[in-house]
Amino acid sequence: MTDSDADGSDERPVVYELADECTETALETGEYYHATVNGVVEYGVFVDLSDALSGLLHESEIPEDESYDVGDELVVELVEIRENGDLSFSTVDFEEFETVEREFEYDVADVENFDERVGDDVHVEGEVVQVKQTGGPTIFHVRDETGTVPCTAFVEAGVRAYPDIEVDDLVHVDGEVERREGSLQVEAQNIEVLKDGQAEDLRARLEAATEARAEPPELDPLIDWPAMEELYPELREVARFLRRTVLEGRPIRMRHHADGDGMCASVPVQLALEKFIDATHEDPDATRHLLRRLPSKAPYYEMEDATRDLNFSLEDQARHGQKLPLLLMLDNGSTEEDTPAYRTLSHYDIPIVVVDHHHPDPEAVEPLVDAHVNPYTHGEDYRITTGMMCVELARLVAPELDDELDHVPAVAGLADRSKADAMSDYLELAREAGYDEEFLQQISEALDYEAFMLRYDAGRELINDVLNVGDVDETRHRELVEFLADRADQDVEEQLDAAMSHVESERVASGANLYKIDLENYAHRFTYPAPGKTTGEIHDRKVVETGEPVITIGYGPDFAVLRSDGVRLDIPKMVSDLNDEFPGAGVSGGGHLVVGSIRFVKGMREEVLDALVEKMADAEIDEELHSAPTR
Template sequence: MSSPTGTGDGAAVPDGGPVVYDLAAECTVDDLEEGALYHATVNGTVEYGVFVDLSEDVSGLVHDSNLVGTYEVGDDLVVELGEIRPDGDLSFEEVQVADYEERHVAHGDARVVADLADATGETVVVEGQVVQIKQTGGPTIFQVRDTSGVVPCAVFEEAGVRAHPDVEIDDVVRVSGRAEERDGGVQIELDSLSVLEGADADAVLADLDEALEAAAQPADIEPLVDWPAFEKLWDDLREVATELRRTVLEGRPIRMRHHADGDGLCASVPLQVALERFIAAHYTDESAPEHLLKRLPSKAPYYEMEDVTRDLNFALEDRTRHGQKLPMVLMLDNGSTEEDTPAYRNLRHYDIPVVVVDHHHPDPGAVEPFLEHHVNPYLHDEDYRITTGMLCVELARMIDPDLTDDLRHVPAVAGLSDRSEGEAMPDYVDLAREQGYTEGDLRDIGEALDYATHWLRYSSGEQLITDVLNVDCDDRERHAEVVEFLATRAERDVEDQLDAAMSHVEHERLDNGAHLYRIDVENHAHRFTYPAPGKTTGEVHDRKVAETGDPVITIGYGPDFAVLRSDGVRLDIPRMVTELTEEVDGGGVSGGGHLVVGSIKFVSGMRDPVIDALVEKMADAEIDEDLGSSTALPEEV
């Protein structure tokens, strides 16, 4: 340690605020420096002076000639270390100081978290900020962040009893203890923990802020393909990448909510892998990725109250039981519409930040007040042809550029799954082809993702979905076999569904010349199996588009919902839903989606008036042969 030289000779220290060191109980002679000032406690008196303790292991004599006052056992004074003699004896002299700066000295070598793997078995000292406090059935675990990473620090008071109850999250601390290997990572077994204040705390915070700002900066990468429309969103993505990296470094968990379809998975899985790698690079606790990141599929293309209530409940439980900060909610391939706002209002009660990356037609005025960041092509005069999967692949690369080779095929899967007609689609397909994927392979991956997600319901699927998408997967042969199996099963089930449904499709010609097809998917399609009503409607629609070559609208309906698809008709489904909400009294209408693809809900007794009013609006829509469609359909309604 470094320390200033004292004045000695029992003299008062001149103005200028000397530093007086307070030794931790575990400190030894190795932690001392001649000429430095220390707090001491009298442990014995003799005719020729007093013996003092500086720590449990550090004691020495203050000779009577070097004493200013008269002391008894237990009295405190400030001493200067005069000499460490060859035989190990220490000599001190009393120093009287009025104003001074106190600094705590912990026992061990000063280390940063990044170096702890090379210091196992050694006593180390780390200064940082508490980002999490977890009480286990045994020790209390303090997660401490310094300029290079985060390390768990364990201290045992007694089973299940909180140690250092005065220490809180965000406190600046100095910890000392032995670095040990634990569960594949490094943990400090604490000897001491002290809260820093004043100039010491300010200095640590300044270093932490500077290091965090540097570590939060995203990687400087180039887009996978040259696409001017996409580049409009580049700065928005960099801001989100910075926010996500900073959130991880600050110890705040992330709950990733994504639409449970092909594009939503192409968005969430690469980002999950990138964030897990980033967490692992900065936390010595091997289980940190599991605790700091959750990927959660949502069946609806908006944040349902059921989902937000679960998320909020888990977050509050984790805060109470595990000392975690409340999370950030990251919405992917949903989250941009007015239907999301009730959920956001619920989160606002707890100041939970929300970030959205989406390509559904947004309601900016409704959602922006609740969002920290909002990335959406519509905000830059682009549209759904830039899919969320395409956006999040680049976002994942900004967080972990080493993942690039695993992701080159994913934007093409996302685009084909959502039937993007963006001008960069051929470039994305070519990029995937360079990785050994044919266009048929890419379509099979998308179909396999849909099929697996259908049966997983609300489960994220983790390793299975990662293998299907072949991101961070170590077995390309297994990937191919799993995709072939799932895609073949999906194709079989789609054919079975259409065999049952197609003969029940009703047709009429609208006033604007478009074909309208209707199918009662509740009564004329298999229920509770694959494909779900949304995909069933989409498959019927695609067949009719192929048959006619004309503008086509398809409605698949049940007792209290309808799924809508359109090709070649300039619809605005979110606007239509808003109008129906106001125009159909007692209809209970809600819903939305893309401009030409979406879903609506209503009360079952008002199904016919709602659908009739909807068809009237569709009959008034303009025909646009070049409009095309998107297949970002809700799998469940």
């Protein structure tokens, strides 16, 4: 305990004046204290030493010539602290004494130890990361150096307690640790905003602890692949960013492309973040409130999606007292087309992190985002799939997932037809985990099928079952994948039976085979497979059939899906050139260099498609170039 020290040479007895907040920890038997009478009874008087400390001065300890009334002040000696907490005193009569103020001191409890402190009164110091008003108490989520705990304060049902305390305030909470419906919370008796030196000291402690806990573990990539090692420092930075975001109590909205690679990217990261949230937040509902995975059908971040994300985030902030979220873009988000949506979010405190393998426009995107990981910025290409990168990211966020994800990079590579030399290593890693290549291919087909059927729904439990991550029944996983892959194959065959006889072909000037299919009129609509998948399946059959360079265009009233093998295309540049040549066509789109999709206004379809064919006809033959699936 800390006292206002007296001069060590002073021989006068010391009488302590206790601060109002002082509790039993400030006492020691044999010491003298200033006291105030708060009650007179037949067998003595009760005295207060502080707001929290009272005890009995028994009549046997009171001189016969002394009497007291409520409010009288006196000096007492603490004789005993009984096992039940009762205090007993005796009177003293000093002609001279020195008064020393004893400040309120307390041991600040660590949130991570509250499981052992149920029923105890504790003191918590931390930052308010959420303030939620319920129909009963106000719930303040407070994070200290070790975790985050809900602290409930009650005035009356539905009335805001401590209305002056807001998110980001640094507070001291005095209360009792409770277990309510299986979760820990603190029933607050008092919450006070810290100021000046106390606040500065706490802020420094929180920052140091957050920085240390946000640091990802030291891990090596799953396989020895120099291309992935080149990206690893940036993935570590993203992992650090995400871990820090969780520790600071900021929600995360995860947007990902709704295809096989997008799911192989997002599902492991979702699982990793859930584990990290569970490890750092005492609220069992924290994961539900702090993390949302949202598939995107479009090949870029649409304004419609951005507007919905912003609206939901502002509503959560108003309704639940949350911070605005971090936006995590996976397998999407690297192109100029993403920037209008990013600019919309830039008016608010919403950090943006992108991990993607589509051909990027760094000059347009990077000024608007906080982190951007893309193999193209390191001289690589789409063969490093986003799923491969995000499995490493998930391991860096939650290393305990290590053994659960060994098969996922191979699924991602097969889903996006990666021709990387490292695919053989990923396939071997999956084989050691019990997955042969045929079954991995079935998983990728099942994911693609379910992505189509789920549309804008994340389908968390179902996709976990298909990909076999998390707590999944192994038998059900196998049976489900085989059923869905077979169903997908049947639907593809039915689609191609209708479409193949309507495919038009020609040999272009470069020597490549060009195939075109009118998907609006010669393919089933609004059913699986979608236009991109249909075009890809036709393209793959023509590649096998000819053994030569192939370009395939599947088109509708206002769109075209482009695939190529063995032809050096630059689809993003083609889109830019078409916009210059046809300013009234509204051309947009992109993707990989050799695979992508574009949109245009319906009335300009013929002009755009004719110009597109001319550009493809002039493209250089390069038989080492292979396509990946459309976006």
